[in-house]
Amino acid sequence: MNIRTLCLGFLSMQEASGYEIKKELESGKFSHFADASFGSIYPALTQMQAEGLLTVRSEEQSGRPDKKVYAITEMGLVALAKNLSVIPARDKFKSEFLFEMLFQKFLSKEHMDLVIEKQHADLTEDLARIEEKRRSNEHNNLGEGPRFVMGYGECIFRAAIGFLEAQCPRLKKSKNQAAE
Amino acid sequence: MNIRTLCLGFLSMQEASGYEIKKELESGKFSHFADASFGSIYPALTQMQAEGLLTVRSEEQSGRPDKKVYAITEMGLVALAKNLSVIPARDKFKSEFLFEMLFQKFLSKEHMDLVIEKQHADLTEDLARIEEKRRSNEHNNLGEGPRFVMGYGECIFRAAIGFLEAQCPRLKKSKNQAAE
DNA sequence: TGATGCATGTAATCCGTTACATGATTCA
DNA sequence: TGAATCATGTAACGGATTACATGCATCA
Numbered sequence: 047m048n049i050r051t052l053c054l055g056f057l058s059m060q061e062a063s064g065y066e067i068k069k070e071l072e073s074g075k076f077s078h079f080a081d082a083s084f085g086s087i088y089p090a091l092t093q094m095q096a097e098g099l100l101t102v103r104s105e106e107q108s109g110r111p112d113k114k115v116y117a118i119t120e121m122g123l124v125a126l127a128k129n130l131s132v133i134p135a136r137d138k139f140k141s142e143f144l145f146e147m148l149f150q151k152f153l154s155k156e157h158m159d160l161v162i163e164k165q166h167a168d169l170t171e172d173l174a175r176i177e178e179k180r181r182s183n184e185h186n187n188l189g190e191g192p193r194f195v196m197g198y199g200e201c202i203f204r205a206a207i208g209f210l211e212a213q214c215p216r217l218k219k220s221k222n223q224a225a226e
Numbered sequence: 227m228n229i230r231t232l233c234l235g236f237l238s239m240q241e242a243s244g245y246e247i248k249k250e251l252e253s254g255k256f257s258h259f260a261d262a263s264f265g266s267i268y269p270a271l272t273q274m275q276a277e278g279l280l281t282v283r284s285e286e287q288s289g290r291p292d293k294k295v296y297a298i299t300e301m302g303l304v305a306l307a308k309n310l311s312v313i314p315a316r317d318k319f320k321s322e323f324l325f326e327m328l329f330q331k332f333l334s335k336e337h338m339d340l341v342i343e344k345q346h347a348d349l350t351e352d353l354a355r356i357e358e359k360r361r362s363n364e365h366n367n368l369g370e371g372p373r374f375v376m377g378y379g380e381c382i383f384r385a386a387i388g389f390l391e392a393q394c395p396r397l398k399k400s401k402n403q404a405a406e
Numbered sequence: 407t408g409a410t411g412c413a414t415g416t417a418a419t420c421c422g423t424t425a426c427a428t429g430a431t432t433c434a
Numbered sequence: 435t436g437a438a439t440c441a442t443g444t445a446a447c448g449g450a451t452t453a454c455a456t457g458c459a460t461c462a
Contacts, residue, residue: 140317202389243414245413262451265415265452266449
């Protein structure tokens with residue numbers, strides 16, 4: 047799945063500028079399984095607008111550069127549906143963390159502790175983000191899609207955190223301290 | 227973590243040819259969190275050999291092209307240790323599956339069923355591979371590293387499979403049928 | 407006889423990131 | 435005053451994949 051499809055998908059849920067898409071990709075519903083940089087988002091939006099998949103509207107802002115708000119068109123929706131109709135490629139999971147753990151015999155105790163703690167912190171942050179989203183949206187009922195994706199993420203992050211804490215009991219202690 | 231480090235890591239455990247590295251990356255201990263293609267492995271090996279990080283030995287084979295077996299040198303081990311001493315980048319998880327699920331309202335029921343079944347099959351395959359490795363190595367005690375990495379993988383694959391089966395009870399049924 | 411596996415390698419190409427350029431505002 | 439946030443965009447670069455080229459053996 048390329049950046050074009052990613053942007054189309056995003057814009058099928060809400061209008062947004064390139065800047066907003068990038069920010070939401072970092073912290074929103076997509077954050078744990080997709081991302082992109084400005085250098086790829088901006089050209090993609092310009093291009094798709096030229097192709098008629100999107101419309102633009104310039105929003106003036108006091109003391110800020112104009113914001114270009116993009117919205118998806120009928121043609122854009124058709125393109126999105128088409129891109130979604132292929133069998134997805136196998137998940138790609140790249141983990142430098144696991145790579146280092148595999149070769150932990152070359153690592154110092156201090157480095158390993160640091161690395162494991164970082165991994166635990168990252169996972170906890172990811173999980174917290176999902177749970178926050180869930181809480182903030184529990185009044186307006188989410189669609190099936192977002193609910194499924196959040197559930198999936200929640201479930202694997204919980205499992206990974208559980209594994210780390212089972213392997214390194216000290217992680218659990220610091221968690222309890224934080225809760226007090 | 228780049229392909230050079232990946233190859234160094236692999237060769238720190240066993241001598242191998244480029245072809246063998248690729249095959250083992252597809253199905254071995256690394257398979258769920260790293261991969262690479264011939265087009266990147268071969269040049270990396272040639273280059274690192276020229277730099278003195280590896281040695282080569284040509285193995286003649288009847289009716290087959292010669293096999294170039296690479297082994298890591300002292301310098302290679304030092305380079306590996308250095309590459310491992312950095313704080314790992316955050317895990318990158320790219321899932322076209324979750325992307326499609328997020329936009330399932332644009333999908334037909336048939337397509338969704340297909341996609342979910344594929345995901346279930348992929349995860350089951352990954353889990354089976356880890357469990358097979360574990361069984362085949364239970365006599366000779368594995369190092370800490372491989373045990374940790376396998377445990378981590380097992381744990382997240384189990385969690386993901388569990389989630390899918392909880393969401394789609396029909397998956398569980400077909401699994402039981404296969405076990406009979 | 408045609409696909410698949412073993413075995414290596416190069417070149418073209420793609421896709422995306424990083425860095426750079428610009429510029430106003432707000433907060434410390 | 436310097437950093438961070440908002441906001442858009444381009445160009446250089448990197449890193450890896452895909453396709454191509456070669457060739458023998460085996461299996462269906």
